[in-house]
Amino acid sequence: MTIVTSVVQLEKQHLAQIAKQVQKLTGxxxxxxxxxxxxxLVAGFTIRYGNAQxxxxxxxxxxxxST
Structure with missing residues (x-):
């Protein structure tokens, strides 16, 4: 399982691109x-993947x- 975390819900085509790149990385x-x-988060996303993410x-x- 790959976990994608973002500040807003990502569109399906963006998730498909992420999945394709994770496939390339992991085989x-x-x-x-x-x-x-x-x-x-302010912007962007994180991707956790691999054994136990x-x-x-x-x-x-x-x-x-702020301090």
Whole structure:
């Protein structure tokens, strides 16, 4: 299972492109994607894949903590 986390729901064509790239990275025939929403992101997305989703591709911008 591949978990894609973003600030908004991604469109189907974007998820298909992500699945295609994960297939290239892993050599898997089928990639199942689960989507989650994370309000702490400003833009972009993260992709967790591999055994127990231990591999991470981070293409996100997160809100910074004010001090």
């Amino acid at each position: 898997a025939r089928n990639v199942r994607i689960k989507t989650t929403i994370d309000d702490s 231990l591999k991470l591709i981070n293409m996100s911008v997160q809100k910074s903590e």
